[in-house]
Amino acid sequence: MSNTQWENLSVQALAVVAVVYFLALLAHLVEWAALRKLPTDAPLDQRTRTFGRFGFLLTVIGAAVQLVALVGRGMAADPNRVPWGNMYEFVITGTFVLVLAYLVLRGRFSLEWLAPIVVGFALTVLMVAELTLYEEVVPLTEALSSPWLVIHVVAAVIATGAFTLGGILSVLYLVKERKPDTTTGFLARVPELDALDRISYRIHAFAFPVWTFAVLIAGPIWAHYAWSRYWGWDAKEVWAFITWVVYAAYLHARATAGWKGRNAAIVALVGVGTLWFNFIGINYFFGGSSQHSYAAPSVVQEPVRSSYDLI
Amino acid sequence: MGDLNLRELLRWSWRQLTSMRTALILLLLLALASIPGSVIPQDNIDAFKASQWREDHPDLAPIYEKLGLFSVFDSVWFAAIYLLLALSLVGCILPRTRVYWRGLRAAPPKAPRNLTRLPDSATYRTSEPVDDVLARAQVLLRKRRFRVLAAEGAVSSERGYLREAGNLLFHISVLIVLAGFGIGSLFGYQGGVIVWKDGGFSNNLTQYDDFVPGSLMQAEDMEPFSFEVTDFDVNWLMSGPRKGMAQKFVAHLDYRETPDGEEKEYDLKVNHPLSIGGTDLFLIGHGYAPSITVRDGNGDVAWSGPVIFLPEDQATFTSFGVVKAPDARPRQIGLEGLLYPTYANVDGNPVSLFGDDRNPRISMLAYVGNLGMDSGDSQSVYVLDKSRMTELKKNDGSMFRVDLFPGQTKKLPDGAGSVTFEGMRPWVRIQISKTPGKGVALGGVILALVGLLGSLFIRPRRVWVRARREDEETVVEIAALDRSGGGEVGTELAEIVASLRAGDVREEKS
């Protein structure tokens, strides 16, 4: 297949993904609508269960097609490469990881109730990315062509997906905390506050070391080779550091009596805020001054910024 | 009396400082304090932007200056936060290490009086004698890698001691990283130099274009290497969406590690630095240096050689440069203007179509007068001080420009002299940096990660088994307690109960 064919394949696959996720979302909404009046302990009727399974199946198909879209993106480039060269590619990979994480952890942590949220979130983000971030496939710039890119980005995407999931749980925690006595509907089937807090903690405990590896080990090693310094307080690095510190504070908050639960959830949400601000905000507001400026790629991105420092 | 109060105050402050809550607040404060560093241009990151910002905000700039907002990460208040955090960290690590050390060798704690009151507990009855149950419980728990102690009709056990070790390792490693980072910024240096093809460099201060030493760095720390740029290759993409992008930059170097060392070759590329001792050389930029000859009013050569032009636009490499001929007589000559590597005239405007030097052309304004180079003040080679210079015009007073293709010469008006564009040469910008302590910092984060994994995933827990005789039967109570705050012990408890009962031969028979 030619590069253009691969690129078209990727574009079409993503359109399919959007449709499939949309159907999955509908199925889950029907499922949950049927559950609205049902007390938590009542057994599910056949119809509800069918819709739930249908939604799950569609989500699996959607994720598989999304993987095709990602591979197509990588194959479309010459030379072939990992599909993580710009924000658009980062978003379609990140949502894939989020959905995959949900699918994998679903059975283990009984996350059925997360389905509409994860699918709805992935669908929305994908649509926004398709409309505002789409870019043609281009070769990686020189500074980006390094095995450390792969390692750094894989870790960062995994951590971002997991932190986002943790953030969703924290929101649910705060919502449920305000109405602890609901016995019917969605909120009632969300796990107990204690369990929510614990699952959220586990997810964060997984994401934090991955993030540490991504931004404090792989990132600096790569920055050393590409930019001649391993840490330069570049805007992107500052915010990665802020995110790290906030999540360290989250883990502390969890360990401090009185900060469990509600306060920890708030700190976790601050963490997600800094994470996404780093990803979106920094690129848009400070795109030019950050060396990590894949927001608006100039034609030649080799870092020569410092030529201006010559006085 | 006052003495005592002071001591109490100190002790109170120390306890506050090393409390978990303070650590939490300091962490959040550190995050908050970093924000201005990403919003306000920083002197040591983008000096050009920072000075521009100062010009644009004349009212705010002095205030910001006082607050250190142009170099947040070197500022007193930022340092205050992380030093307090480091102090709090030490104050936290020391007592915890002591406690841990003692706890390491301590026996598992005695079983609580009422095991069934614990959230995770189970009870069953059996006809087996008490001692058999307890003996089997010990074997079973040992097999599950618990540390076991039997006393007073009960078995106490505990495992997961390494969690705290991981936690301590993590926190100690944070200090190691801090030390590594500190060593780098105190004893290291970073500098940049532009070298054109066939040009050379030897590592001493005078040869750098810009140089930022660490505050304790000594000139002797500079390794005595030297190199020459023998060639520079670049590959321009001629098709595809990134048409015009440059790729595969390679600067071919001949270098010597010491003045009388053997000469070696290295192909310096982006992402592939050359390491000489503890110093690394990076290729971080490239551009063009047109060779220009200036003859003065007397017809003598007043300047001849390559002149570095700085790219203003990464897409087309349209570059800006300045030529100064202080030896020109009777009047000094200065030129200022642009280089178009692939020149084309589009609707009457000169543009460069492409970054490659397919059709280079310079287009410069000429000035005569006093270049101001004798005043003693150092002057940037990239800026022409025009305050005592006059622009040359055509005889009819209209605008005069030196527009030349390679090989061409243009006479200046007024008999001021002439300018020849001899040819093009590429230059490369090489960043040279020595960062001692980077191994320490890297080792530190890796240790921190190892500690973190231990601390997050090792789950310390205790299991107690008590058996007593009651109504001709043995009542067995088992309880488990998670001590990590994030785990559940229900499953493990069920497993232990199941295997404890499974070993009960008599029960199976009955």
Ligand code: HEM
């Ligand atoms: C640079 C500053 C610090 C950072 C980045 C940091 C980071 C962390 C992280 C990520 C954790 C969670 C992982 C784990 O359980 O080991 C943690 C736990 C912990 N930290 Fe810190 N910490 C810092 C300073 C401190 C200080 C000053 C104290 C003492 C007051 C402290 C006491 C603790 C304790 C007791 C835990 C264990 C919590 C538990 O049992 O789960 N930390 N820290």
